[in-house]
Amino acid sequence: MPTWTALSQADGRDAAEDLAEACDDLTPEPVGSGVFEIEDGSDRWEVGVYFTDPPDEIALALLAAAHGAQPFAVSRLPEVDWVAHVRRELSPVVAGRFFVHGSHDAQRIPEGAEALCIEAAMAFGTGHHDTTKGCLLAFDRLLDAGEVPHRVADIGCGTAVLAMAAARTIHGVVVASDIDPVAVETAQANVLANGLDGRVECVLAEGFHHPMLDGAAPYDLVFANILKQPLIDIAPDMARHLAPGGRAILSGILIAQADEVAAAYAASGMGVERRDDIGEWSTLVVRRG
The missing domain is CATH 3.40.50.150 (Vaccinia Virus protein VP39)
Structure with a gap:
């Protein structure tokens, strides 16, 4: 399934969250949105909005202007099996006695290691x-x-x-x-x-x-x-x-x-x-x- 992303930046978390919430009323409707702090000490926040149909770029531009945010940059993501990609690219993490791995690397657990299995499909990081x-x-x-x-x-x-x-x-x-x-x-x-x-x-x-x-x-x-x-x-x-x-x-x-x-x-x-x-x-x- 194709996916389009629309990315903007706003000053402060409240402004970013207000913009993300306003995007929920767009047509076509986004399938998700999120705000993320840009960790450079600037208190700027990125707003990400995701669509499975081409978004209305004019409506996005108007919303960004109304909320004092940067214009949205819209792009279409290539269709990639991200879980398979992560499994190929991410090797297990060794941190002292701890061995963080996906199930596809279960055969690689060193003897005596404290193994922790985190699947690539899980949200909130793989360790x-x-x-x-x-x-x-x-x-x-x-x-x-x-x-x-x-x-x-x-x-x-x-x-x-x-x-x-x-x-x-x-x-x-x-x-x-x-x-x-x-x-x-x-x-x-x-x-x-x-x-x-x-x-x-x-x-x-x-x-x-x-x-x-x-x-x-x-x-x-x-x-x-x-x-x-x-x-x-x-x-x-x-x-x-x-x-x-x-x-x-x-x-x-x-x-x-x-x-x-x-x-x-x-x-x-x-x-x-x-x-x-x-x-x-x-x-x-x-x-x-």
Whole structure:
């Protein structure tokens, strides 16, 4: 089935979301839309609208102008089996003891590895992003140092890769949360597919705002692989939910943003214990005093 994309940019999340919502009333009707932060510190957001019939480019231009956004760039995507393409192109990720793979690579699991299967068809990432790898490596180093947490949460869990990595290596139940109900459904499906039912509890929540997250605190370790501003926003809550001496592994942070995030956590009583940069991204391990 052919697909057309229409891409624009707007200043600020609210403006981008308003434009995406307005596009829902177009004829032909789009099959989906989304807004994504352009992670360069500019507070500009990309608006993506997707069609299975050629869109009305005049109507798109009028909507962009009415919302103060850039003109839409419309293009037709080639018909590609993206799942098959991803399976061909993505090799397994090795991060210390952890081996993240698709089912097509199940025969390649090294002996003794903690294997996590994430299908290429799943939304919210396959575990190949440098931020996920940075978090897994940071966790692996803690385990190697004998720092095995007992109570763990994964805030903004996506596919639940990090929560499942914890469940593979600790005793107890890991709480994984996300603000997107589709992400929570995806996480639950992955937990079941990896034989971790009952070891990871997936909940719909913003930050720590859920009775299960509150009830399981204080945590020895919290993963938060999200974005700079949400990380800064939850810093005070992070401090309240960490046990004394507890750690948080933070990512979704561009290298240029790392100092700002570190400062926000320092202001809430959590110092940076370690920082690692992979590609364009930073991973911070912070510890509550």
